[in-house]
Amino acid sequence: MKPFVQIATRPEDDVALTEREAVLAFTGLGEDDLIWARLDRDPFPVEDLEDISGIILCGSPFTVSEPEESKPEAEKRAEKEIFRVLDQVIAQDIPFLGACYGIGTLGTHQGALIDRTYGEPLGAVEVTLTAAGLEDPLVKEAGLPTTFTGLVGHKEAVHTLPSFATVLASGATAPVQMFRVGTRQYATQFHPELDIPSIIERARAYRDHGYFSPDEMEDIFTALQRETADEPPKLLRAFATLFAR
Numbered sequence: 001m002k003p004f005v006q007i008a009t010r011p012e013d014d015v016a017l018t019e020r021e022a023v024l025a026f027t028g029l030g031e032d033d034l035i036w037a038r039l040d041r042d043p044f045p046v047e048d049l050e051d052i053s054g055i056i057l058c059g060s061p062f063t064v065s066e067p068e069e070s071k072p073e074a075e076k077r078a079e080k081e082i083f084r085v086l087d088q089v090i091a092q093d094i095p096f097l098g099a100c101y102g103i104g105t106l107g108t109h110q111g112a113l114i115d116r117t118y119g120e121p122l123g124a125v126e127v128t129l130t131a132a133g134l135e136d137p138l139v140k141e142a143g144l145p146t147t148f149t150g151l152v153g154h155k156e157a158v159h160t161l162p163s164f165a166t167v168l169a170s171g172a173t174a175p176v177q178m179f180r181v182g183t184r185q186y187a188t189q190f191h192p193e194l195d196i197p198s199i200i201e202r203a204r205a206y207r208d209h210g211y212f213s214p215d216e217m218e219d220i221f222t223a224l225q226r227e228t229a230d231e232p233p234k235l236l237r238a239f240a241t242l243f244a245r
Contacts, residue, residue, distance in 0.1 A: 001244050002053045005035045005046060007085075009060040009078045009101065015205045019058050022193050026236040027056070039078040049088050054095030054184075054243045056236070057082070057102040058193050059202075061209055064104040065114045065156045083109055089185060095243035096185040097138075097235070100154055103179070103187035110181050113159040118174040120189075122153035122203055122212040122220055124227040127177045127190055133168035138186060142238035148231035150177060150190025151199045151224075153211045157189055184243065192232040196224055 006023050010016040020036055027034065035052070037045050040062075046052055062075045071079070086109045089096045098106045104114045127150040133139050134146065150171070158176035161167065169178035171189075178188045194202065200221050207214050 001033060002051060003033050003035050004029060004053050004240060004244075005037050005044075005055045007044075007055060007057040007082065008036065008038045009040045009062055009075075009082075010058075011040050011061070011074055012205060015202065018198065018201060019193065022195075022198055023056060023058065023236065026193060026233040027240040028237055029240055039081045040074040041077075044081055044085050049085075049092050049094045052094070053245050054097070054239065055085070055089065056193075056239065057096070057098040057105065059099055059191060060101035061206060062101060063156050064101075064108045065116065079105070090182060093182060093184065095239065097192075097239045098187040099191050099193055100152075100189060103158060103176070103189050104156055106181070106185065106187040107158050107161065107179075110165060111162045112165065114156050115159045116156050117159050118157035118176075119155045120152045120157070120171075120173050122199070122224075123151075124149050124224060124229055125152050125171050125173065125177075125190070126150075127169050127171050127232075129169050130167050132166050133178065136166075136168050136180060138180075138184070138235065138238055138242060139168060141242045142231075142234040144231055144234065149227055149229040150188075150232050151194050151196070151229050152190050153199070153203065154189065155210065186239075188232070188235070190232055192235040194229075195233060196227060196229060200224060
């Protein structure tokens with residue numbers, strides 16, 4: 001099997017490592033089957049995308065919609081490299097699944113308006129598949145129910161999509177929770193790479209990044225621990241299964 005690539009843009013080594021472990025666990029891939037590309041510090045490691053099965057882009061403290069002059073150099077470098085890779089992804093029809101930061105990068109690359117209108121604080125939200133989502137091959141492979149719980153925490157979101165994009169899932173506070181462009185390029189607003197324990201761990205690492213009020217952190221964690229969000233990670237296993245080649 002040709003390997004998949006996991007794009008990471010988290011500067012914190014400990015957070016990046018736990019993210020890596022989660023993607024390996026949820027996809028079911030082995031270490032040798034998932035190339036780790038930390039684009040906040042290094043170039044994309046694959047020259048010819050025909051040598052890989054697909055790409056998974058995880059969440060990030062970076063946001064595409066903030067002014068260019070306020071972005072640190074690592075963010076500018078990562079964003080430029082992601083857009084370069086997405087040029088090839090679209091041109092060569094390479095399978096792509098982006099989570100949270102992935103919806104901002106794929107959306108921006110494809111002409112969507114990404115802004116802070118539909119940001120959501122850290123928490124669990126109800127996600128509902130659209131009619132197109134119910135018929136989508138990846139969603140069907142994952143066996144997602146019509147309505148499920150997704151884990152979110154984001155400052156920016158899709159405001160409007162280009163006409164050629166297909167909305168696969170929506171939510172009450174963020175109308176675009178998942179979309180597809182092309183035949184197999186996907187992005188989700190919710191986090192398929194996180195479960196309840198891991199989003200709590202992630203939130204502790206980013207307690208001062210503006211995703212929630214630090215004074216409310218423990219109350220938010222208590223509420224999260226009452227939730228069940230075991231459906232979204234099935235997308236990662238389905239992506240690895242459906243597009244392995």
